Amino acid sequence: MSKRIRHYTPINYTKNNTLKIITFIFLVILYLPIINLIMFSFNDSKRNIVWRGFTSKYYEKLFENEMLFLAFSNSITIAITSTIISTFLGLTTAIALWKFNFYLKKYYDVALLFPIIIPEICMGISMLVFFSYINWPNFQLWPFTLSSIIIAHVSFIFPFVAIIIRARLSMLNNEILEAGLDLGANKYQVIRKIIIPFMSPALVASALLAFTLSLDDFVVTFFTSGPNSVTLPVKIYSMVRFGISPEINAISTLLILIIIICTYFAIRFLSKSNREIIK
């Protein structure tokens, strides 16, 4: 009696041939290029056309290529720094929007979306114009050479973080915090024992997302990078102009691997937090 019967079931596509074919074509188009890219990174040939046998020499070559290594370390440095800064900014923004009331609050909610919906090319150009307008110094010393890219990345990444954390915090109503007080927690214990553990899955997930967003960004980075601050995607782009070598396949494969790992954990943390939603 108490259990309600659900009257809907997901469409059983294995019984529907049309759906089966469409799904198959869709998956092929989506994943074949990526599989192809990964496969040919192990191809013992200078060209990506015929399979000539397995080799890992292009991966070994990668580690000898100083330019690529520099670009990679630039990318990682930028990604880590902008992840830390944008997670912090996103967290504080989310808390401000959740807990406090201030003038024009609802417009801040909308304004937060702008960096996400503005075309990336416009974002990149505006950043470029902005930096030249304020005469952002052209640093020669690493890692300060990366400062303009980091600022640009933070500005479009932190809204993602804020939105994810804000969605999580909206589940935490006032009564829950009051229950904490009622059960003997002081203000700081409420923050330490309820608010922080409660939002930590979203915090970790959004940090991982921020990391991948920064790592694989091309457009904004392209406009804000200088000769001393080439990142991996920008470097790959410049290499492609001289033809696609298996080396590019190899470095792309590594990039895909890092991003898959990050995304996997981000989704795991997010789904853990989704399980706790009380309907």
Place this chain on the structure above:
Amino acid sequence: MTEKKTTIELKKLNKRFGDIVAVNDVSLKISENDFFTILGPSGCGKSTILRLIAGLEVQDTGAVMINNKDCSFVPANERPVNMVFQSYALFPHLSVRDNIEFGLKLKKINNIDRKTRVEEILELVKMNGYDFKLPSELSGGQRQRVALARAIVNKPKIVLLDEPLSALDANLRMEMQQELVNIQRDLKMTFMLVTHDQDEALSISSKIAIMENGKIIETNTATNMYEYPSKKFSAEFLGRINIIEGASSVINNRILFNSDTFGKINIKQDIKLPKDGVLGIRPEKIIIETGLNKQKNRVSMNGIITNWTYYGDVSYITIELKNKSKVYINVQNIHRNSLQELNIGKKLFASFDISDLIILEK
């Protein structure tokens, strides 16, 4: 019998929110082991009283005494009271066990004691085996039990319940009401409940206070509150009642109540009728008769049935007397066959005992 200890005493408590007076000069005493209920329409300030006791709000004036200690300005986390919130307010990221242990951990109770206490409580609220479930994986009734367990595991001086059953369906609510009473009796704890549901209040509380517009109108035991209310508002709030307006006069040492509805009624001498008081008679005290009952202590009437609402076990009937006044009667459905006599438009004789009359202040 010795006098019961007072657990909570409110002294002239006042609380305003802007222009709204939520709690207006409320003084209350709640004794140990009481199941005390504040009953009132929504928005009358009853939840605010709970929040003032819990320390989640601070009173404007007045004092909250807990076990004869002034706790008016003790912060919520240091008060020996625990609350069951209307939305249950379980910590969504913690398992059932972690939710219940939350208060004990803050009190630094050691592992072994904590474990046994949680086991006991889970057993008590019939939730053993659910230790590691998340609140989102529980049904409404189960969440309710966990919320209750989380409060009582701390052995507070008083458990405050803010309309905890309002989100449950009717059958489950009945079951939980009974369980609340049993738990309260077993643990010998003091419970304080806030509700707008008069049936709930009557069935579970040992004492009821009726509240309107931030004021406590009347406090009494549950049965006395229903049978002998002294205020018209509380009589009407606790269920249907026929209000008999009129004026009293003293003739030959007897009090006569000259009513608009039933004419002259002889009230017993020992009852004092307040100025501009009215009489009331509960609908179930009126009995259907086959003809006019001429007994001395009974008031008789006859009228036409104008309304009939069937509830299965009982029928709510409205009859209209010759003088156009309406009388509510509740008829127990004792025989199936007698249902046919209760058609709209039929003439009905009925009477009630004078001793069942309630004297009410307006």
